[in-house]
Amino acid sequence: MDVLKKVPVREQDAKVRATNFDEVCLGYNMEEAMEEASRCLKCNNAQCVKGCPVGINIPEFVNKVQAGDIKAAADVIAEASALPAVCGRVCPQESQCEGKCIRGIKGEAISIGKLERFVADWSRENGVVPEKPANTNGKKVAVIGSGPAGLTCAGDLAKLGYEVTIFEALHKAGGVLVYGIPEFRLPKDTVVQHEIENVKKLGVKIETNVVVGKSVTIDELLEEEGFDAIFVGSGAGLPRFMGIPGENANGVFSANEYLTRNNLMKAFREDYDTPIIGGKKVAVVGGGNVAMDAARTALRLGAEVHIIYRRSEEELPARVEEVHHAKEEGVIFDLLTNPTEIIVDENGWVKGMKLIKMELGEPDASGRRSPVEIPDSEYELELDTVIMSLGTSPNPLISSTTKGLEINKRKCIVAEEVNGKTTKEGVYAGGDAVTGAATVILAMEAGKKGAKGIHEYLSSK
């Protein structure tokens, strides 16, 4: 064994997995996990913990894995995280815990994410169940949204003895974990559903089909339904479009629509009624993780898929692992390219796209080199489907119906970073609704801080 290298993780073969929706990464087995754990240096001043937004005691759980005591490892993780099977799969570990790992200075960092995933999967398979707190304190908290921020906040508050009800707008709990991230990265029935069940086992109630701001308002929850505090974790919101000609043609979708049809509504399965236009030749515009998810979904539905991104590979905002997987599976990357028009046939359907080549100029406000059009470099690409993956803007449903809840210039809810406190008494917020689109783990961090904030508020009342 080479201590400088990660124990490789088994994956489905790229050619095979490009045609199915089963999980790409197969994870470690006990032997592999223990071997990987043995590479940990057990640093006194562990940097990895500082890189973890929810502060998991990483050296401690890795230690337990090395000793083969997975139940004990699970207990260590559970102190800080309610969703380890999810985080082990979708956290950007390379820029968090693993990015700070001392082992990674010379050689490869410990595979903390894969170890976390192993511990969570083992716990599930071996029936480890979280314990419901013995007594509730009689105080009621409503959590709006059942995504990573809401689930984390609800779980933490339940552990502290609060009676928590989550209100979810869609028909299924899980938020982005269910509608956004595809099955092949995050299995829904086994992994996501199980983690939601674990949160419920802590005593948390989930009421689906409640659109807060429409079915009931925040003010009504506080004044009429007897909630003592509220956490808003309602997520990112409305998809953006480019504003180019042809964008409303049939065959042009937001990544949100495409992914929701497939993930939440399971269009890829013959036994579900949801229709989806699979497409034969698909362009996905954008370079983030959502773009990679949409591209790899279209590929699995049988299409030739092009990623259209206006900067170069180096600037792709997606995780390196996602880009790597997409390439392996056969997604074509048309980099330094920008659409200028969608070409539409006489029946209103997409038949192609006009594009222009770009080059990188001076760095812009974000520090990234801004793309500049190369004159006379236009060309056309024949297509039948276009998926726009350009990010989202906040949903005004809650902010516009809640008295005294302030939003900022970008229309995100204003909340204090340390505790999620908003401008309205008793209302806390976190996750994408506050920051704009970010990651699962950052939403979980905000959920954690929100729970702490609510606990402090209700304890002092």
Place this chain on the structure above:
Amino acid sequence: MYRILNAKELTSNIYLMDVEAPRIAKSCLPGQFIIAKLDEVGERIPLTICDYNREAGTITIVFQVIGASTEKMSALKEGDSFRDFTGPLGMASEFVNEDISVLKNKKILFVAGGVGTAPVYPQVKWLRENGVSCDVIVGAKNKELLILENEMKAVAGNLYITTDDGSYGFKGMVTEQIKELVNNQGNKYDVCIAIGPMIMMKFVCLLTKELGIKTIVSLNPVMVDGTGMCGACRVSVGGEIKFACVDGPEFDGHLVDFDEAMKRQQMYKSEEGRALLRLREGDTHKGHKGKGCGGNN
């Protein structure tokens, strides 16, 4: 689960159901809609609210069978349940927020086409309850397909029925009835609210623009979540992209790009048609979803 307290077929292919949904019944207003999902594998189907009973906690929906999911829904009986029922979604009709004394001085004309009669009914009823009497035109292909006539008669000021074939009421399109009222009878209207098939709303708008009557339409584009998240329901209104589910469903009809909206509404038609065939005849036609046949894709 959302229990069905009453289910009946109003006419061929059009069904009415009262559904237990206390949260929606408590807060809904005219102009808003709900999303129903029959079972685990069903689609999310946006449906207009036809009536509501705040005390009983029920919502009345009316729908026409147009695809596999609505066909399955039509088989539901009293005592059955929807797995999911969400709402109220969208913005309430503009007049709900107007000053009643101003409203009372307004002449409002409603134009309902086919199953569009259902969403018109709660609007006319709400206005009647607030002391505002409106003229209502209801158009149907023939007498057979006319729905909610008695209910509408009870709340409308003047009710005008038109049928395409003349089997009942005025023979002709709703637009001809509008011309009759405005040009021949000299009626003046401050606002027209037209809800029905997209093609009807388009032609009503062309006419009312000519006549100088402000017109509101209610759009029913393809939708998935109904909360603004997916953008499937986007429509061009005055050159801007609007999401019917959160910005609408009612818009200034003179600004709506109906041709684009009608094309977008067709997007899944071949898919829906295939699903309906599968349901009725079993899976006889091969080919994976979203690929192969279906003219357009």
